[in-house]
Amino acid sequence: MSELKMEKKHFLSGDEAVAYAVKLCKPDVIAAYPITPQTVIVEKISEFVAAKEMDCQYLHVESEHSAMAASMGASLMGSRTFTATSSQGLLYMCEMLHYVSGSRFPIVMVNANRTVAAPWNIYGDHRDSLSQRDSGWIQIYVENAQEALDATIQAYKIAENSCVSLPVMVNLDGFVLTHTYELVDIPNQEMVDEFLPSFTTTNKLDFNNPKSLCFSASPEWQTEFRYQQYEAMEAAKKIINKADEEFGKIFGRYYGGMIEEYRCADADYALVAMGSVAGTTRLVVDKLREEGKKVGLVKLRSYRPFPKEYFQKLGRRVKAVGVIDRDISFGYEGAVYSDVKGALFHPGAQVKTINFIAGLSGRDITKEYLTEMYQKLEAIDKGQNIAEVQFTGLRWT
């Protein structure tokens, strides 16, 4: 990166980093409703607005359902919008998530990943966002505060691309990222403006070009609407990668788009991880590599759209794949695991797989746990019988 492009470094929490990203993206409308561990995002934005550092409509809505409804109303008028939520709040806006994606409004929302009740708990896992898998939202997961900032800026670029025109949910782990302070580069405004021009759309109410939006569709047409959503999600795969490349060219930071591989080129055993645990896994990979183990990490950034094509190829390259799920789909297995497995077992693949359920409701995923996961992958490859779904660190077995 050239001297000219050096950005000022700040010591920010993940929530604060998101707030700075939002400020740089210059949304017209923000709908704010607080919920732990997201609250700092909308608080910090309200400070920016109060200090006139942001020029936007800041709406204090009465619920998350209203937050998403208000965002949709604003987007319907052609406004760039932002909102943030978490856990029960995300569930409460569930109905509106479908309205927004089906109406193709490119709203960006940050979800601070937190488990869902009961048992009630404010700590992090992915059960909130993964439960909204089929809401038609693009879902991106980030590893640290810097990526939270950068992915939020990228999210607008992806959402507002005319081939996509879908809402994007950026997910950052509750507390582990939202409340941890790290060194973060805040890009300068001119560079963000270069990357992200102001929002223009034809998908809005316009006196000069009257049309209906958010209407009902009869059985004769509903399938075609769904097909277009499907196509838009498929198109988003390329756009997510392209947005990351363009971002990297301007800001010097690349994240790999849909996925990032870490030391996978010659790996026998790969762990698939989403969110902050990807960082900790890097350390474990480095340590095991020093011991001669051929291990690697696949950091899954985009859960929807899902990089099926990547995993189809991975299944032919490695001997065993473990998937860390910070969730569980009761009656089956971890949700991410199902998707990865479905793609891995493309014809020709001989790969073995294990699902590691870990980090539920804020339970720490330690380096020791991650080391054990790699050991289990090696063991299953060597013929040991290991139950497919493993609850990591369970108090009893």
Added chain:
Amino acid sequence: MIEIRWHGRGGHGGFTAARLLGLAASVYGGNYSQAFPSFGPERRGAPVLGFTRIDIEQINDHSQVYNCDYVIVLDETLLDTVDVTKGIKEEGILLINSAKSSEQFNFPNNIKIRTFNATKTALEVLGVPITNTVMLGAVVAITGVVKLEAVKSAIDEFMAPELRDKNKKAVEVAYNSIKGVN
């Protein structure tokens, strides 16, 4: 990587100290750092934790801190209920805010202990028994993980204007006091 755990009670500013140290070490010290509180609801007076990680390389570890190079105790009464020695590394140091000398404490495993009467210094300099920045000064003097000037810059960036001068003084008094006896 250096890992530091701060023990305080809700309202003592233990996490503020953890964060000031992280800010000083990174933005003003040229290192990478992380600072985080014990996650969850905060209650005034309840035992709480703060953590600071400092490294010359980017810190990718997002698991919790289990082994500490330094443990800082802002309130001596915590020793009755909390095992502050947990996870201290062999060469680690336990720094306690206390009027007692380190010899008057008796912990197993020959843990290296330092004490500093931060409450006395806080009352003299700040006029209130808030010991977080005083203890921060002591940490800087004992550990050398950051320069005193970096901590002062962090206070200038982080604290409200009316608090800056007296807290910088608090840090400096503690620092000089410890450096003087070394």
